[in-house]
Amino acid sequence: MVKKLEKPARRGSNGQSDHIQADVIILGCSLPGIVTAHKLKRKFGDTIDIVVLDMAGTVSGKKHLSKCNVTFFTGIDDDEVSEQSDENLEDDGDTSKYEIKVTDSVARNYITQYAKDLNIPIPVAIIDPERIKSPLNKLFQHTNGSTVEFSEDFHNFDYLGFIERFELNQYQSLLDHSMRDMFHRIEDDTDAERKRLLYYDQTTMEQHLCDALIFTTSRDIMRTTVRLVCGAPAESISVLFYLHQCFRTNSSRNHLDGDNTRFREKLLGYCRKRLTNQLQRSIADIILSSKPIREISAYSDEQVILKTMKGETNYVCNLLAMALRPDELHKIRVEDQLLAKKDAEVTRAMTPGRAKKFVVQYETNFWEAQGYSGDILSIRGPIIWAMERPKFSTTGSITRYATLTGYMMVREEDENNDSKKAVLEQLVKLFGEEAANPVTYKENDIADIFVPRCGDYVALRRLTGLVSRKPLEWGALDVFAEGDVAAALEAGHLTYLHLLSCLRPQAQTFEDLSSSEFPVTLYTSPLDRWFSQINYKSTFRFAVYTTVIYIGYKLVQSYFRK
Incomplete structure (x- = not known):
C-alpha cells in the first residue's frame, strides 16, 4: 500500500507538507507510462506499491483528451460525423486471425498483441489494408497540376x-x-x-x-x-x-500503401483511442493527480525524490520511470547523476513533428462512380495523400455520407489561413464540380513523433533502450505522441521489462521475454x-x-x- 507520511510544517507555512512513498512511480500519463503501469500491476498486484503521477489533472477533471495524449473516455470521434457507437464497430478484425501474419511488422505486432490482451477488435482496414485493396484507379498529381490515373500501388511508381x-x-x-x-x-x-x-x-x-x-x-x-x-x-x-x-x-x-498500418492509424486514431481508454481504466486506482514537479533528485543512490512546485507534497520512490514528453521534461530540474548533461541536451534538442489532416464528407460517393478509389498522392498540395475513409460498422446500418480523409502540407506561412478553399479547388481538379459542395469539412493538427537532431539518434536510443542501473528509467519517455501508437506500446512494454529485471529478475517469464523479441530477417x-x-x-x-x-x-x- 502507498504510504503517506506527514511532515511538520516549516516556519511561516500555513500547514503540513506530505511525503508519498512508493516502490515505483511513473511520472506522466502518456501511453508508454500507462502501458508500463498496466503490466506492472498485472504482474505484482498489491505486493508492490505503484503510483502513476498525472500532472495534467486529466482524471479528476474528466477531460476527454489528456495533454499527455491519452484519451480517457471513448465517445463519438470528432471526425466521425455519422452516428456510430462502439458496439457498431467492425468485429472482423479478430486479432487471432492475424497472429501469425503480423510477425512481419513490428508496428502491427504490438498493436495486435495489446488489442488481443484487452479484447479490442481491430478493423481490417487498419491491421491488414492489403486485404481490402480496391481495384479502382488511384490518382497522382504532379507539381504542374497534371494528373495520372493508375491501378497499382503508389510505391510501384507506374505513374512515372x-x-x-x-x-x-x-x-x-x-x-x-x-x-x-x-x-x-x-x-x-x-x-x-x-x-x-x-x-x-x-x-x-x-x-x-x-x-x-x-x-x-x-x-x-x-x-x-x-x-x-x-x-x-x-x-x-x-x-x-x-x-x-x-x-x-x-x-x-x-x-x-502496402501494409501501412502505422500510416493509417496515425490518420484515423482508432487503436490509440480505444487502447488508451482500456489501459487507463485498468490502472485508475493507482493514478494520483499532482502539482507540477519542479525538481528530481537522488538520495543515497537508492531513492528518488520528486519535489512539487509549491512544496505541498513530495514523492519518494525506489524506481522512477519517466513517461513525460521531452518538452515537459525541460521544465523539471534533474540532478546530473540522474540525467547526464549530454543526454539532457539530446532531449532538449528534439523537435515535435507536425502533421495536418482533413476530413471532407459528401452526400454521394461520386469518385467511385467515376472509377476512382479515392486514393490520392500529390506533390503539388495542399492535399498530399488521401483515401476514402473506411467504414467500421457491420450492423447493417447505412452510413449517411461518403468521406475522404488524408494528410495536408504543413506550411508555417499558412498557420492562420483556412485552407478549405484550396483543398476543395484541388478536389474539383481531380474529381470535377461535384467535389465543390461538401456536407462537412474539418481540419485538425496531429502531434507527430518528436524528431531527434541529426546525429543524436544513437544517443537517444542508448538513453531509452538500455536497462538503467540508476533508480531512474528512461524507456517510457514519450517521444511518440499521436505519430506512432505501436512504438508507444513497445516503449511501455520494454520499460516494464527493464523495471521487472530491477525489481524481481526471478519473476521474468518466457512470455515476458519472448513478447519483445522479433524474428531476424535473413540477409x-x-x-x-x-x-x-x-x-x-x-x-x-x-x-x-x-x-x-x-x-x-x-x-x-x-x-x-x-
Whole structure:
C-alpha cells in the first residue's frame, strides 16, 4: 500500500507538507507510462506499491483528451460525423486471425498483441489494408497540376516514366537493404559497421536522397514521403531515424500503401483511442493527480525524490520511470547523476513533428462512380495523400455520407489561413464540380513523433533502450505522441521489462521475454545488395572513371611506344 507520511510544517507555512512513498512511480500519463503501469500491476498486484503521477489533472477533471495524449473516455470521434457507437464497430478484425501474419511488422505486432490482451477488435482496414485493396484507379498529381490515373500501388511508381521509376525503385531497394543491415544484424559489431552507423546518424535524408536521385519529381516524391512518415522535412531527418521507421513497417514500401498500418492509424486514431481508454481504466486506482514537479533528485543512490512546485507534497520512490514528453521534461530540474548533461541536451534538442489532416464528407460517393478509389498522392498540395475513409460498422446500418480523409502540407506561412478553399479547388481538379459542395469539412493538427537532431539518434536510443542501473528509467519517455501508437506500446512494454529485471529478475517469464523479441530477417545475397546501389549517378561516375582510366592507359601505352 502507498504510504503517506506527514511532515511538520516549516516556519511561516500555513500547514503540513506530505511525503508519498512508493516502490515505483511513473511520472506522466502518456501511453508508454500507462502501458508500463498496466503490466506492472498485472504482474505484482498489491505486493508492490505503484503510483502513476498525472500532472495534467486529466482524471479528476474528466477531460476527454489528456495533454499527455491519452484519451480517457471513448465517445463519438470528432471526425466521425455519422452516428456510430462502439458496439457498431467492425468485429472482423479478430486479432487471432492475424497472429501469425503480423510477425512481419513490428508496428502491427504490438498493436495486435495489446488489442488481443484487452479484447479490442481491430478493423481490417487498419491491421491488414492489403486485404481490402480496391481495384479502382488511384490518382497522382504532379507539381504542374497534371494528373495520372493508375491501378497499382503508389510505391510501384507506374505513374512515372521509365527512367524516374527505375531510380525510385532502386532507391527503395537501397533503403531496404540498409535497414536490414542496421536493424537485422546477426554478427558482432565491427569498425566498418560502427562507421556506417555514425554515417547514417549524421547524414540527413535530404543529402542522402539528393546523392541517389537526379530527377526533380523523384526527389519531390521522396521528400513528401519523408514528411508524411516523420512529420518533419527531409533536411532535419537523419537517415538512421528514417531507416528505423522503415524497420518498424518492415519495408520502405509500406508507407504510402502496402501494409501501412502505422500510416493509417496515425490518420484515423482508432487503436490509440480505444487502447488508451482500456489501459487507463485498468490502472485508475493507482493514478494520483499532482502539482507540477519542479525538481528530481537522488538520495543515497537508492531513492528518488520528486519535489512539487509549491512544496505541498513530495514523492519518494525506489524506481522512477519517466513517461513525460521531452518538452515537459525541460521544465523539471534533474540532478546530473540522474540525467547526464549530454543526454539532457539530446532531449532538449528534439523537435515535435507536425502533421495536418482533413476530413471532407459528401452526400454521394461520386469518385467511385467515376472509377476512382479515392486514393490520392500529390506533390503539388495542399492535399498530399488521401483515401476514402473506411467504414467500421457491420450492423447493417447505412452510413449517411461518403468521406475522404488524408494528410495536408504543413506550411508555417499558412498557420492562420483556412485552407478549405484550396483543398476543395484541388478536389474539383481531380474529381470535377461535384467535389465543390461538401456536407462537412474539418481540419485538425496531429502531434507527430518528436524528431531527434541529426546525429543524436544513437544517443537517444542508448538513453531509452538500455536497462538503467540508476533508480531512474528512461524507456517510457514519450517521444511518440499521436505519430506512432505501436512504438508507444513497445516503449511501455520494454520499460516494464527493464523495471521487472530491477525489481524481481526471478519473476521474468518466457512470455515476458519472448513478447519483445522479433524474428531476424535473413540477409539477401551480396549480389542483390550490390545491385540496389546502382543508380544513374553511380553509373555516370563509373562511366567517367572507366573513360579516364582507359584514356590514361592509352596515353601511357603511346608514350612507351614512342
